[in-house]
Amino acid sequence: MGFLSKVLGRARSARPAVAIAQVPTSRRGFRRLHIEQMEERRLMTASPITIGAVYFDPGTGFDETANTFRISYIGGAAGTELKTLVINTDKDGNGQLDPAETFFDTASGGLGVYGFHPFAQIDNGSGIVINSISVADGGTLLTLDLS
Ligand SMILES: [Ca+2]
Ligand SMILES: [Ca+2]
DSSP states (O other), X not given: OOHHHHHHHHHHHTSOOOOOOOOOTTSTXXXXXXXXXXXXXXXOOOOOEEEEEEEEOOOOSSOOSOOEEEEEEEXXXXXXXXXXXXXXXXXXXXXXXXXXXXXXXXXXXXXXXXOOOOOOOOOOSXXXXXXXXXXOTTOSEEEEEEO
């Protein structure tokens, strides 16, 4: 062993070891590990309903053709029915029509330009019957009572 090795070797071995402090058992907060019984596991899920809506504006320029919504859903427990459908275009929910919010143009006059179209159901063979419709010309809320 050379002089440097002796010096460096001693220097390395002279480094202090990392000290691990012993925690006294009498210190507060000391906890003994144990197995804790868990509550009974119960399946808390159901078949969720997935609903989809597509809005189509043919964009003819002067509203000669009505815009359409296509609504469909799947899922739900056996016997699940869609009884009420509400489409609310009041995005911020403040109860008034704001910029960048849309409205239903179902009659002449009031809000809306070019043409207008009253609400109408397109029969697609689904068997869904619309019992009542609630929509105001210039309003942001469309409510359908279905069966
Ligand atoms: Ca609003
Ligand atoms: Ca109108």
